Amino acid sequence: MGDQLGNLIGGFGDALTPMNLMWVFVGCLLGTAVGVLPGLGSSMAVALLLPITFTLDPIAAFIMFAGIYYGGLFGDSTTAILMNTPGNSTAIASTFEGHRMAKRGRAPQALATAAIGAFVGGILATILVVFFAPVLADLATVFGPAEYFALAIVAFVATAAVVADSAVKGLAALAIGLSLAMVGVDSISGASRYTFGVPSLLDGIDIVVITVGLLAVGEVLHVASRIHKDATVTAMTISGRPYLDRREFREALPAWLRGSAFGLPFGAIPAGGAEIPTFLAFGLERRLDRRRKHPQFGRGAIRGLAAPESAANATAGSAMGSLLALGLPTSATAAIMLAAFQQYGMQPGPLLFTRNADLVWALLASLFVGMVVLLIINLPFAPIWAKLLLIPKPYLYAGITVFAVLGVYAASSSLVDLILLVLIGLIGFMLRRYGLPLAPVLIAVILGPLAETSLRRTLAVSEGDPGALLDSALALSLYGLLALGILVVAVNKVRNRAKVDI
Amino acid sequence: MVVWTVVAVLVIGAGLIATARSGGGDSARARLAVIAPAAPGGGWDLVARESQQALKSEGVVNNVQVVNIPGAAGTIGLGQLADMTGQGGTLMVTGTVMVGGIIANDSDATLADVTPIARLAEDFEVIVVPGDSPYQTLDELLEAWRADPPGTAIGGGSKGGTDHLLAGLVAESAGIDPTQLNYLAFSGGGEALNALLANTVTASISGYNEFADQIEAGNVRALAMGTRERVEGIDVPSLGEQGVDVELTNWRGLVAPPGLSDDQREQLTDIVTEMVQGAAWQDTVARNRWKDTFLTGADFEQFIQAETARIQDIATELGIGA
Numbered sequence: 001m002g003d004q005l006g007n008l009i010g011g012f013g014d015a016l017t018p019m020n021l022m023w024v025f026v027g028c029l030l031g032t033a034v035g036v037l038p039g040l041g042s043s044m045a046v047a048l049l050l051p052i053t054f055t056l057d058p059i060a061a062f063i064m065f066a067g068i069y070y071g072g073l074f075g076d077s078t079t080a081i082l083m084n085t086p087g088n089s090t091a092i093a094s095t096f097e098g099h100r101m102a103k104r105g106r107a108p109q110a111l112a113t114a115a116i117g118a119f120v121g122g123i124l125a126t127i128l129v130v131f132f133a134p135v136l137a138d139l140a141t142v143f144g145p146a147e148y149f150a151l152a153i154v155a156f157v158a159t160a161a162v163v164a165d166s167a168v169k170g171l172a173a174l175a176i177g178l179s180l181a182m183v184g185v186d187s188i189s190g191a192s193r194y195t196f197g198v199p200s201l202l203d204g205i206d207i208v209v210i211t212v213g214l215l216a217v218g219e220v221l222h223v224a225s226r227i228h229k230d231a232t233v234t235a236m237t238i239s240g241r242p243y244l245d246r247r248e249f250r251e252a253l254p255a256w257l258r259g260s261a262f263g264l265p266f267g268a269i270p271a272g273g274a275e276i277p278t279f280l281a282f283g284l285e286r287r288l289d290r291r292r293k294h295p296q297f298g299r300g301a302i303r304g305l306a307a308p309e310s311a312a313n314a315t316a317g318s319a320m321g322s323l324l325a326l327g328l329p330t331s332a333t334a335a336i337m338l339a340a341f342q343q344y345g346m347q348p349g350p351l352l353f354t355r356n357a358d359l360v361w362a363l364l365a366s367l368f369v370g371m372v373v374l375l376i377i378n379l380p381f382a383p384i385w386a387k388l389l390l391i392p393k394p395y396l397y398a399g400i401t402v403f404a405v406l407g408v409y410a411a412s413s414s415l416v417d418l419i420l421l422v423l424i425g426l427i428g429f430m431l432r433r434y435g436l437p438l439a440p441v442l443i444a445v446i447l448g449p450l451a452e453t454s455l456r457r458t459l460a461v462s463e464g465d466p467g468a469l470l471d472s473a474l475a476l477s478l479y480g481l482l483a484l485g486i487l488v489v490a491v492n493k494v495r496n497r498a499k500v501d502i
Numbered sequence: 503m504v505v506w507t508v509v510a511v512l513v514i515g516a517g518l519i520a521t522a523r524s525g526g527g528d529s530a531r532a533r534l535a536v537i538a539p540a541a542p543g544g545g546w547d548l549v550a551r552e553s554q555q556a557l558k559s560e561g562v563v564n565n566v567q568v569v570n571i572p573g574a575a576g577t578i579g580l581g582q583l584a585d586m587t588g589q590g591g592t593l594m595v596t597g598t599v600m601v602g603g604i605i606a607n608d609s610d611a612t613l614a615d616v617t618p619i620a621r622l623a624e625d626f627e628v629i630v631v632p633g634d635s636p637y638q639t640l641d642e643l644l645e646a647w648r649a650d651p652p653g654t655a656i657g658g659g660s661k662g663g664t665d666h667l668l669a670g671l672v673a674e675s676a677g678i679d680p681t682q683l684n685y686l687a688f689s690g691g692g693e694a695l696n697a698l699l700a701n702t703v704t705a706s707i708s709g710y711n712e713f714a715d716q717i718e719a720g721n722v723r724a725l726a727m728g729t730r731e732r733v734e735g736i737d738v739p740s741l742g743e744q745g746v747d748v749e750l751t752n753w754r755g756l757v758a759p760p761g762l763s764d765d766q767r768e769q770l771t772d773i774v775t776e777m778v779q780g781a782a783w784q785d786t787v788a789r790n791r792w793k794d795t796f797l798t799g800a801d802f803e804q805f806i807q808a809e810t811a812r813i814q815d816i817a818t819e820l821g822i823g824a
Contacts, residue, residue, distance in 0.1 A: 143700055185574070185607070188661075457686055461684075461702055461703070463653060
């Protein structure tokens with residue numbers, strides 16, 4: 001362990017030059033900018049900047065990438081909180097309580113909570129990577145399709161906490177999500193499903209299009225339809241001090257830590273990205289909240305925002321670990337970073353730490369530097385970002401629409417995607433209009449394909465024997481955990497009913 | 503901050519739109535668009551961005567833009583290229599995967615609808631088993647595979663892609679019914695590697711470069727390279743050496759829109775030839791561990807035809823496409 005510390009200090013020595021600090025600052029600004037905008041993500045930013053960085057020396061380039069990588073995750077919650085339109089799918093769970101906080105005049109506090117949460121999650125994950133990257137890499141190897149399926153089922157049930165208000169509406173929304181997720185070529189059989197002969201649909205509907213359509217465009221349409229009828233839809237004030245006070249900080253701290261605990265293991269396994277842990281973290285906080293004397297969920301609970309934010313960045317941090325130690329890109333951004341590393345003759349994988357030690361430690365050090373810079377950039381700007389809300393609503397929402405459409409078009413230069421964006425936006429509007437929850441749609445889009453593919457892969461390997469689903473200790477313990485959870489909920493329900501009856 | 507964000511975004515956005523619009527009728531020397539028919543970060547995207555870099559640094563073309571048109575194994579991009587009749591300022595990256603993708607997706611546009619310019623380089627395929635697998639040689643693997651075809655899961659990239667096609671070729675050559683092939687498609691080398699290390703699949707087929715370090719570290723064992731002859735500099739026996747007489751490599755090339763004049767075609771060929779001869783591109787080839795198999799003109803056109811016919815055969819046997 002002393003070795004790692006020495007190496008890391010050496011890495012800081014390489015990373016902390018005035019020139020490199022400037023690059024990390026540029027990267028952080030760019031990452032935050034693309035993170036804020038619906039549709040543009042950090043994977044896009046890294047891809048666009050790849051050619052520019054060819055002319056930089058490797059350490060400067062990595063430092064800039066580190067800034068962009070985490071910057072996107074700091075930025076994506078800003079519009080999620082202020083305007084209910086997340087910049088990326090990793091911030092979906094942050095919209096639920098984050099936007100409610102903003103509606104109650106606590107936008108600056110919400111932004112600060114998100115920034116600190118992203119910082120806590122990222123720092124914890126990076127520390128873990130520094131000391132335990134090889135162990136983290138081993139985690140991925142115990143996950144076969146049977147384990148992924150168990151994981152997807154557990155996540156489905158656990159996130160049902162978000163769904164559970166009305167079972168019928170929740171299931172209807174879930175069905176919409178599953179249908180959207182089913183579009184495209186089935187990866188197992190190669191058959192195309194619901195593509196209606198449109199070649200552009202063969203790869204399915206991009207999660208970015210669904211997120212931006214449902215949340216951003218849907219919200220814009222909803223606000224536009226109510227703006228002259230119902231002042232409360234858009235009325236938003238900023239009140240109170242712009243910073244977190246000690247009580248709020250104490251309240252958020254355990255949620256930040258719990259969120260990180262969800263995110264850390266998820267980054268190491270290539271399953272569906274950072275969305276699942278954010279939903280799991282949110283679900284847990286909500287469940288814990290219901291046991292408290294004065295439940296706050298539904299009215300802008302700080303914990304409901306803190307947990308998913310730290311979960312998202314913890315996932316990103318440990319994803320970096322499995323990229324470096326195993327060469328396993330567990331997210332889109334990681335895949336592009338992998339290409340970037342290869343540009344500099346670095347082949348992430350088991351031999352990286354011995355072969356390119358200097359570069360790796362400089363990169364790890366720059367992850368820390370990037371995170372600190374991001375916190376410094378984001379905290380003081382929270383009250384300024386919140387001032388966005390003072391822009392007259394028609395201009396603000398017109399601006400969101402422009403950026404949403406621009407982002408989606410930039411990612412694919414596809415007209416079909418734009419049409420889909422509008423159609424899904426209309427679906428999002430109808431769901432809001434008739435009071436159907438949006439979260440189950442997104443949960444289904446993310447978890448549905450994971451559950452389906454892993455179930456069918458398990459059965460393909462076992463030649464159709466369903467016993468294979470239970471043929472592993474890890475899968476069994478995941479199901480055990482699930483059964484236990486259901487039991488606890490059921491017992492609580494029965495007890496509560498008994499109380500009411502008496 | 504807000505202002506800066508807006509400025510940054512407008513600059514990025516304007517760049518993107520300009521990128522998407524470029525590639526009109528201008529001279530290709532002044533301005534060239536290279537279409538990567540895949541999302542940023544993939545193999546074709548890499549070829550496009552490496553070409554962009556090499557063209558710029560050698561001063562062959564000053565203004566080179568990369569445009570990503572992802573989807574359906576590159577056939578979305580192919581369809582759009584086939585509609586750009588006569589536009590001499592556009593190139594698109596193509597390769598083995600697109601030949602399979604055209605068949606698998608029953609694409610309207612085929613490589614016969616565009617103008618072939620050049621084959622650039624090849625990547626080799628490798629057959630690997632987990633490090634703790636009981637199979638030490640290809641023969642041992644094939645024996646077990648023959649004994650129980652459906653029970654031997656083979657992992658690799660997408661259905662109809664290079665990995666899947668090679669699995670079919672090997673099975674057929676080893677006397678295993680290709681229709682009984684139990685092939686598990688994974689999205690990308692990372693997922694395929696994960697499945698191999700978790701012992702989900704018996705063996706996996708993938709690009710050699712993706713697995714090279716894992717092989718060296720002993721996490722996985724390479725049984726055969728997907729070639730007839732031994733590959734120079736790689737200490738793994740070829741399929742041909744072990745009595746399996748098939749070969750499939752992952753080649754990457756460049757094609758242009760249809761309906762070009764002879765002058766336009768010649769100009770694009772000259773541009774690519776100059777690029778390939780430059781030091782920057784040679785460095786790219788070495789860095790990515792590709793094999794330079796540059797081929798232009800009628801030779802490349804014949805190569806595409808032969809490749810299409812060969813892949814069509816094996817795809818039909820594997821039940822891919824209509």
